[in-house]
Amino acid sequence: MWSFIGLVLGFVHVAFAIVYLYLTWHHNYWKKRGIVTAKPFTILGTYPGVLGWGKRGLVLDVQEVYNKYKGKHRAVGTFLTREPQLLILDPALAHEILVTNFNNFRDTITSGFVGHNEDDKYVARNPFFSSGDTWKKRRTEGGGGLTANRLKLGYAIWQESGQRLLKYMEKAIAEKGNIIETRDLSYRFMANTMADFIWGIDAGSLTCKVQEQCEFQKVSTAWAFIAFQSITKFNRSLVAPFMRKLLQMRLFSKETDAFYLQLTQQAVKLRQNGNGSNRADYLSHLIQLQQKGNIMDDSVGHALTVLMDGYETSGAVLYHLLYSLSEYHEVQEKLRTEILDALGDDKSISYEELIALPYLDQCVNESLRLTTPIGFLMKICTRPTQIDVGNDKTLNLEPGVSVLIPAFQFHHDESLYPQADEFKPERFGNEPATEFTKRGMLLPFGDGPRICLGMRVGQLNVKTAVVQILSQYKIRQTKKLSMSSDSGLGLFLDGDIELEYIKL
Ligand code: HEM
Structure with a gap:
């Protein structure tokens, strides 16, 4: 009996020792290379939030390390769970990684999120989740339908959507009063615009009854929610990436895949039957790609790439901007x-005029700075690279090691943006925002060859809605909200955003 208990105890000890060794194996990695290390928690790495430990997410964990080391070093060694990762503290170094030295940092951490489940075929077509030459092919294919010229040709879609938004607001105010929950309003507008642009359909999100949810928006909300939750799960699996294949992890769900496949098939069929054949929308681009050999799965994949941020991220940018405008009356x-x-x-306003409105552009950039919906960029070193980490030290970074560029932290750094928590579009009054991006300190869309592919669409979405709303309504804040809900990607306004809209 005693020998059996002894055996079990011995086994438990060995198992613990193996797990401990596995989790701490690399902990001397930075020290050996003479790099200052932010001390990791033994089994959780530098950022417990990434594993869902504690109430904070990754963004706030990074903030703590950033505050401690910024100004003293250009980069500091950290551990993303058990893997060594370099946290960049100097915007100029971020610019080198994203732009000047891009060929040495071509891949991203999210490239490792696909390929574990054969059925997750649509997300595998998204450049955000691709690596190497596949990334380049997907980006070139998908991006062809998002050029400035194409958006200009399809601008009527945004104009029409803007008119529908105003009609919906009129109806909502007549039926329910002047206070409109603005997160819902923003997503309604994005659902309408993106469904029209991508599939050439009326989603019904602005033409339905007030506060009613149409099927397209219901499915898209659920789809985006699952996708963002899966990103969090994939982040957690960084501790043992082999589990991804074992558990057949995927980003999109089967049910929503089936919905979007059917939607795309029907939309293509309708268009091929002559319905809307003169429209310059994303569907016409997808059909052109099919004529060059793309299969239906490619079309669904590209469509969902545009929907992911054209709906979810653009919606978040819009409601944060409207909220800031409701607080800053002079602006x-x-x-x-x-x-x-x-x-x-x-x-009326043309595409070129809308895009070029200087103060509107400043307001959008300032809102993107404050919110930063994608709070950090994680790149993987793909070629041996020498990095000047400051204090006369050079690091030979090896392929496979990742770097974290803390966009959110740069955007909230008082030494880069005085009164960083204030909404002050005047910051971008003396020189264009692109100059701030060139200095590596304004990165809401990233920078370099992997800069956001839909930046123009996102800006057009947000600017269209703001122009329409402000031309008709004064916006007033009804209650101050906190920015406490850390999704793991960024910080967002908490609770219902009830803004008052008063007809001019
Ligand atoms: C205003 C809303 C948006 C914001 C703040 C935003 C932000 C970003 C950021 C930070 C990245 C990562 C860049 C990097 O890794 O260096 C990114 C990548 C990407 N975005 Fe957006 N995005 C927005 C809207 C859109 C839209 C509307 C689309 C689609 C039409 C889109 C498609 C993409 C794609 C495909 C990538 C991956 C690019 C690549 O890896 O080559 N985004 N976005």
């Missing part, structure tokens, strides 16, 4: 004056 008035001048008597 709102100044922006309205610019918009009303541009709209003129015929109340």
Whole structure:
């Protein structure tokens, strides 16, 4: 009996020792290379939030390390769970990694999130989750339908969507009063615009009854929720990546895959039967790609790439901007004056005018800085690279090691942006935002060859809605909200965003 208990205890000890060794195996990695190390928690790495430990997510964990080491070093050694990762503390070094030295940092951590489940075939077509030459092919294919020229040709979609948004708001105010929950309003607008642009359909999100959810929006909300939850799960699996294959982990669910496949098949069929054949939308681009050999799965994959951020991320940017405008009345008035001048008597604005409105552009950039919906960029070193980490030290970074560029932290750094927590579009008044990006300190869309592929679409989405709303309504805040809900990707407004819309 005693010998059996002894055996079990011995086994438990050995098992613990193996797990401990596995989790701490690399802990001397940075020390051996003479790099200052942010001390990791024994089994959780530097950022317990990434494993769902404690109440904070990754963004706030990174903030703590950033605050401790910034200004003293250009980069600091950390551990993403058990793997060594370099945290970049100097925006100029971030620029080197993203732009100047891009060929040495071509891949991203998210490239490792696909390929574990054969059925997860649509997300595998998204450049955000691709690596190497596949990434380049997907980016070139998908990006062809998002050029400035194509958006200009399809601009009528945004104009029409803007009109529908105003009609929906009128109906909502007549039936329910002046206070409109603005997260819902923003997603309704994005669902309508993206469904029209991608599939050439009326999603019904602005033409349905007030507060009613159409099927497209219901499915898209559930789909985006599952996708973002899966990203969190994949982040957690960084501790044991072999589990991904074992558990057949996937990002999109079977049910939503079936919905979007059917939607794309029907939309292609309708278009091939002549319905809307003169439209310059994303569907026409997908059909052109099919004529060059793309299969239906490619089309669904590209469509969902545009939907992912055209719906979810653009929606988040819009409601944060409207919330800031409701708080900063002077900014709102100044922006309205610019918009009303541009709209003129015929109340219309061309694509070029809309994109070029200077103060609107400043407001969007300032809102993106404050919110930073994708709070960090994780790149993987793909070729041996020498990095000047400051204090006369050079690091020979090996392929396979990842770096974290803390966009959110740069955007909230008082030494880069005085009064960083204030919404001050005037920051971008003296020089264009692109100059801030070149210095590596403004990265809401990333930078370099992997810069956000849908940046123009995202900006067009947000700018269209703001121009329409401000041309008709004054926005007032009804209650102050906190920014406490850390999704693991960024910080977002907590709770219902009930803003008051008063007709001008
Ligand atoms: C305003 C809303 C948006 C924000 C803030 C945003 C932000 C970002 C960021 C930070 C990245 C990572 C860049 C990097 O790794 O260096 C990214 C990548 C990407 N975004 Fe967006 N995005 C937005 C809208 C969109 C839209 C509307 C689309 C689709 C039309 C889109 C498609 C993509 C794709 C495909 C990538 C991966 C690019 C690559 O790896 O080559 N995004 N975005």
